[in-house]
Amino acid sequence: MEEAADGDWVVRPITGAATGKTYRCPGCDQEIRPGTPHVVAWPAYVRDSDLDPWDVDSAADRRRHWHTACWRSRDRRR
Incomplete structure (x- = not known):
């Protein structure tokens, strides 16, 4: 579990x-090729904004694969 300005993340x-x-890494929009170590992250909790327009049963439905460096620097990319 990680706490960040954009919420809590698993x-x-x-x-x-x-x-x-x-x-495809959402941080840099480049491919994460098979065999590449990386991280998978998703919100720790379902947020109200996640429910509309999709019917989301779990915050894990929002999981994304990130390059490790992209995940670590995501707050500086905005």
């Missing part, structure tokens, strides 16, 4: 060996 490191799929 953050899990992913080893390169655990990845077999390509993801």
Whole structure:
């Protein structure tokens, strides 16, 4: 669990060996290639703004794959 200005987040490191799929990092909009260590993050709690227009059952439905460096510097990218 990480606390940040944009809310509380669940953050899990992913080893390169655990990845077999390509993801797009929301921080830099570049691909995270299979075999690349990275993090998966999602809001710790469902926020009211997350419920509209989607019917979200869980905050984990909002999880995204990030390059580790992009996740760490996300507050400076805005």
